[in-house]
Amino acid sequence: MSGFLPVEALSSLSPQAQALVGASSAQPLQAPALPAPGEGAASAAGSFGSLVTDGLARLNGQLIGGQVDLQRLALGDAGNLHQIMIDLEETRVNFQLMMQVRSRLLEAYQDIMKMPI
Numbered sequence: 001m002s003g004f005l006p007v008e009a010l011s012s013l014s015p016q017a018q019a020l021v022g023a024s025s026a027q028p029l030q031a032p033a034l035p036a037p038g039e040g041a042a043s044a045a046g047s048f049g050s051l052v053t054d055g056l057a058r059l060n061g062q063l064i065g066g067q068v069d070l071q072r073l074a075l076g077d078a079g080n081l082h083q084i085m086i087d088l089e090e091t092r093v094n095f096q097l098m099m100q101v102r103s104r105l106l107e108a109y110q111d112i113m114k115m116p117i
Contacts (some may be wrong), residue, residue: 059098062091 069084078084 007065055098059094062087062094066091 066088069078069087071077073081073084
């Protein structure tokens with residue numbers, strides 16, 4: 001994040017966000033340590049791939065858990081209706097987030113493919 005924000009954007013931020021911006025601008029920016037050539041590409045690709053795989057597995061587990069909760073609710077075995085509804089809403093939001101990330105990645109891929117070589 002750059003240290004420069006327009007005044008209009010800064011004034012529209014919440015007090016908590018303004019405090020975070022102030023704290024981040026007070027700390028000096030340091031460049032991350034770069035790995036040796038050839039080492040970073042493989043580890044970065046592996047870590048991104050594992051991050052995506054773990055996220056999808058976690059989302060799949062939430063979707064399956066939501067399905068089981070809905071089946072128990074339909075059978076009348078639901079213990080806590082409020083917790084089931086909260087879990088279903090969290091699952092819905094996580095699924096929407098995953099779809100937005102997918103859309104952005106697809107758009108980025110298409111933009112890269114449109115670039116002239």
